Every structure is written in structure tokens, then in C-alpha cells.
Amino acid sequence: MNPLLFLLLTTPQDLTVPQEHVLPVFGCGTGCRVETEQLSRPERMPDGWIRLKVRRRTWIQNCNWETKKCVDEPASGRAGPPVADVWLFADCKGEQFASSSRPDRTDAWMQDVYWREGDAAGEPKFQTVAGNPFMQWAKLCPAEAIEGIKFIDGFWERFRQELQKLRRDATPDL
Secondary structure (H helix, E strand, O other), X not given: OOXXXXXXXXOOOOOOOOOOOOOOEEEOOOOEEEEEEEOOOOEEOOOXXXXXXXXXXXXXXXXXXXXXXXXXXXXXXXXXXXXXXXXXXXXXXXXXXXXXXXXXXXXXXXXXXXXXXXXXXXXXXXXXXXXXXXXXXXXXXXXXXXXXXHHHHHHHHHHHHHHHHHHHHHOOOO
């Protein structure tokens, strides 16, 4: 048998990269979302950080107020390029997340994944305005993210309870 044919027949046919280490979609502002496709498997760097390569697609919702119809369009201008291949990095012990155009992290934008000051000190940064670094980091550092995930779960439960209270308070007694 031809060696090349043998190699093709014995190589796994499913060479797709699993998508389990990325946040598939996160918001980037009103009418804006970023879709993330994992291009590589996570790998540990010599300094302990984890990295993986992703492709990000940014979409902006464009609405025509006369027709009252909205369409999603690739981002441009202030929202950045519509498609970009970038590297994501996580320092699990140091509670930091970074993204970079370079695999060595030399031009990385680094963020703490927890608020360090103010009223929210110690809480995970999962808000759109902050770029949701906590949830992106949590996909790469699930064991270290457990307490932050519990906080977020509790946040949404408290939010739901407050909405129910507002509805009760707004309903007139009959």
C-alpha cells in the first residue's frame, strides 16, 4: 500500500478544534456582539499562562427606524475589524486575562478578572462595558473561577427577585 494512502486512511477524519475553551458570544455594547471561534487547543506557556488562538467576528446591529427592521452587519470603524485572529491568555493563579495579536503576549491588553477597587471590589468583571474578561478567563481556568461563577449566579437570582418585587409594588391592591 502507498505510504501516503495508508497515512490518510489511519489519520482521524475529525480534525476540528473543540470550542469548549472560549466564550462563544459576548456583548460589546448596545447592538454589538463578538462571536469567538477557537482555532487551537490551550497550551501552557513557560511562565504558567495559558494561551490559545481564536478568530473573533464582531457584528453590529444596523436598524432602519422608518421600516423598523434591523440587520446584523460586520463591524467597521470604531468597532474594529469585522474579523480578527487573536491570541487569548489566562493567568489562572494571578486572576488575569489578556488578548493579543501576537502569540508571545508582547502587545497584550491585560485585565484583572475581578474588580480591585470601589464598591464592586472582589466581584468578577462580567459586564459588557468591561469586555467580560471574567467569563473569558473562566473558560480557561474553570477550577479557579468557581467562586466568581457562584457570585454571578447569585447576582442574576437577586436581579430576578428585585424585578418580581417591583412588579408586586407596581400592582395596585384590588
